[in-house]
Amino acid sequence: MNSRKLREARIYEEIKEKEISPEERPAFHLSPRTGWMNDPNGFSMYHGLYHMFYQYHPYSTVWGPMHWGHAVSRDLLHWEYLPAALAPDAAYDRDGCFSGSAIELPDGRQLLMYTGTTKINPGEPDSKSLQVQCLAVGDGVDYEKYEKNPVIGSDKLPEGADPLDFRDPKIWREADGSYRCIVGSRPADGSGQILLYSSEDAFSWKFERVLAENKNRYGKMWECPDFFTLDGYEVLLVSPQDMFPQGFEYHNGNGTVCLIGHRNEDGSFEEEFNQAIDYGIDFYAPQTIQTPDGRRVMIAWMQNWDTCTIRTPDYKWFGQMSLPRELSVRNGRLYQQPLRELEDMRTERQSYSDVVLGSGAVVTLPGVEGRMADLELVLRPGNPDEMYRKFELHFARNGEGVHTSLSFIPRESVLKIDRKFSGSRRAIIHQRRAKVPSRNGELKLRIILDRFSAEIFVNDGEQVMTCTVFTDPKAEGISFFADGQVRMDVTKYTLR
Ligand code: FRU
Numbered sequence: 223m224n225s226r227k228l229r230e231a232r233i234y235e236e237i238k239e240k241e242i243s244p245e246e247r248p249a250f251h252l253s254p255r256t257g258w259m260n261d262p263n264g265f266s267m268y269h270g271l272y273h274m275f276y277q278y279h280p281y282s283t284v285w286g287p288m289h290w291g292h293a294v295s296r297d298l299l300h301w302e303y304l305p306a307a308l309a310p311d312a313a314y315d316r317d318g319c320f321s322g323s324a325i326e327l328p329d330g331r332q333l334l335m336y337t338g339t340t341k342i343n344p345g346e347p348d349s350k351s352l353q354v355q356c357l358a359v360g361d362g363v364d365y366e367k368y369e370k371n372p373v374i375g376s377d378k379l380p381e382g383a384d385p386l387d388f389r390d391p392k393i394w395r396e397a398d399g400s401y402r403c404i405v406g407s408r409p410a411d412g413s414g415q416i417l418l419y420s421s422e423d424a425f426s427w428k429f430e431r432v433l434a435e436n437k438n439r440y441g442k443m444w445e446c447p448d449f450f451t452l453d454g455y456e457v458l459l460v461s462p463q464d465m466f467p468q469g470f471e472y473h474n475g476n477g478t479v480c481l482i483g484h485r486n487e488d489g490s491f492e493e494e495f496n497q498a499i500d501y502g503i504d505f506y507a508p509q510t511i512q513t514p515d516g517r518r519v520m521i522a523w524m525q526n527w528d529t530c531t532i533r534t535p536d537y538k539w540f541g542q543m544s545l546p547r548e549l550s551v552r553n554g555r556l557y558q559q560p561l562r563e564l565e566d567m568r569t570e571r572q573s574y575s576d577v578v579l580g581s582g583a584v585v586t587l588p589g590v591e592g593r594m595a596d597l598e599l600v601l602r603p604g605n606p607d608e609m610y611r612k613f614e615l616h617f618a619r620n621g622e623g624v625h626t627s628l629s630f631i632p633r634e635s636v637l638k639i640d641r642k643f644s645g646s647r648r649a650i651i652h653q654r655r656a657k658v659p660s661r662n663g664e665l666k667l668r669i670i671l672d673r674f675s676a677e678i679f680v681n682d683g684e685q686v687m688t689c690t691v692f693t694d695p696k697a698e699g700i701s702f703f704a705d706g707q708v709r710m711d712v713t714k715y716t717l718r
Contacts, residue, residue: 224364227311228306231280232306235255235280235291238280242539248673248674248675249594249672249673250299250300250672251545251672251674252293252301252543255278255303256539257279257280258283258284258286258539258541259276259278259291259541260285260506260507260541261390261446261509262274262543263275263277263290263324264323264336265324265510265511265521266325266326268326268362269326271296271362272295272511273292273293273324273332274543275324275334276291276292277320277321278290283533285530287318288310288318288319289310289319290307290319292306298521305363307360308336308365308367312338314372315337315339315340315356316340317344319336320336320338320339320389321337321445322391322393323335323393325393325394325424328399331361332359332360332362332365333358333359333393333424335356335357335403337353337388338372339354340352342386351386352386353388353389354376355372355374356373357373373427374391374403374419378419378427378428379407380409382410383409383415384407384409387407387408388405388406390405390446392404392446392447392449394449401421401424403418405417406443406445406446406460408442408443409435411438413436413437413438414435414441414443414444414445414462415433415436416433416434416435416449417431417432432490434493440462440465441462441463441464441465442464443463443464444460444462445461446509448508450518452549452550453550453551453552455551455554456482456484457556458493459480459510460479462476463476465477469657473501474505474526475527475528476527478498479498479499480497480499481493481496482496482497483495494554495554501687502639502677502688503526503641503651503652504524504529505522505526506522506523506527508523509522510549518548518549519546519547520544520547520549521545521547523542524543524675524688529650532648534648542690547559547560548561557683558679558683559683560596560679567596569716571715572587572589573711573714574590577702577710577712579604579703579704579710584702586699587700587702589714590714591698592671592700592716593618593672593673593698594672594716594718595669595700595714595715595716596669596670597671597712597715598668598711599666599667599710599711600664600667600710601613601664601665602664602709603664603708604704604706605707608706608707609632609706611632611633612630612704613702613703613710614703614704615627615629615702616702617669617671617699617700618671618691619697619700620694621699623643625643625699626639626643626676626691627639627643628676632663636656636658637655637678638653638654639653639676639689640653644691645691645693646692656680656685658684659681659684661681665680665681666680670717671717673695674690674692675689675691676689676691
């Protein structure tokens with residue numbers, strides 16, 4: 223039986239969804255059915271469909287008591303909404319159903335594992351909440367919360383771990399049929415750690431060990447962990463709060479970290495390499511799945527807590543998911559490529575090779591424009607005796623001062639995204655610079671534009687920069703400029 227709270231949310235979203243036309247949404251990135259979206263939750267495959275749940279506040283475009291929104295897809299690019307899956311309607315989750323994950327049980331039911339929260343000083347504005355891990359079981363549409371919730375409460379925390387920062391369980395099934403989950407936690411040193419739990423049946427859980435410790439290196443609390451084997455490495459993804467920047471890494475305040483290493487004999491994780499997952503502005507809380515053909519695919523919240531104030535009161539929805547990205551690890555580095563099925567959406571190919579830039583003019587190329595586009599660029603120095611000083615690309619441009627720019631300075635090997643002139647009315651973070659490996663002025667870019675975002679894959683996915691733009695979709699122009707001579711190959715497809 224669905225609670226009144228859930229029934230109300232379902233009625234509300236069905237009505238409000240009709241107020242948003244398809245053109246007002248991203249074309250192939252998932253956005254909330256109505257209202258607010260944050261983290262991806264329960265990203266999984268169930269009965270032949272991809273399921274994506276999300277942190278959801280249907281009633282406004284700001285964060286509020288968390289529900290789980292729900293959508294399904296056959297190709298991870300076209301999504302269909304299902305009714306909201308969870309509402310904060312039980313004693314142990316009355317202030318929010320926070321992030322979590324999902325799997326299929328051997329009996330064919332779908333299991334959701336999430337964090338239930340209850341405020342400890344409900345009247346106070348910044349009241350912290352008690353956080354416990356809970357289950358709900360369902361058929362892919364309707365879910366029943368488990369009568370013995372919470373299944374992992376504060377009593378199953380190791381010594382010193384804070385019961386008020388204990389969230390975001392990621393569950394998986396081992397080859398022997400038993401279950402594991404990892405949960406973000408905050409030990410006595412005030413920085414993050416990841417806890418590992420085990421279960422024979424997915425319902426009764428036992429604390430195993432601390433899987434990884436932050437020891438105050440990357441931010442404070444570690445949120446939204448994911449853990450998997452890829453290309454011979456163990457990979458741990460975490461989203462730390464309150465990070466200090468380190469050189470060109472970790473600039474987001476609330477950022478993402480990819481730790482690459484191996485498991486020790488005692489089961490602990492040993493890190494060998496670390497890096498930011500995304501070098502742009504809007505990317506947080508990624509979750510991964512393994513597709514039936516064995517690919518590791520990641521989707522994140524394409525937004526950042528530090529930049530949510532870009533929104534203005536007239537927004538009908540806020541928050542979107544990133545493109546699904548295929549992951550691999552090479553030489554201790556995470557590579558990301560757009561999901562290959564995106565290529566099936568390519569139409570209207572325009573290609574130019576050896577375009578010479580650097581005459582002082584801004585160059586536009588017939589057919590190279592649009593806000594739903596897949597753009598491939600290869601840059602190389604045009605003059606063997608003199609390295610160019612700067613390359614600059616503008617997109618979402620209207621010729622009247624509105625644009626977002628991507629610029630590259632080969633001398634510094636720095637790539638910069640800047641959306642200051644994207645139509646934002648807010649003075650928030652609009653720029654981010656990434657250091658890319660120096661290759662004598664050569665640079666390869668693949669830029670995926672949807673109506674309200676840009677994802678820039680650098681050098682075959684060695685780095686990615688992601689940012690949202692809320693520019694009027696009629697600003698479709700793309701232009702090129704160079705200071706010094708650059709030779710450029712461009713291929714552009716419309717995505718449909
Ligand atoms: C991360 C996060 C999670 C939490 C959720 C609440 O963005 O803070 O740790 O479960 O959002 O909406």
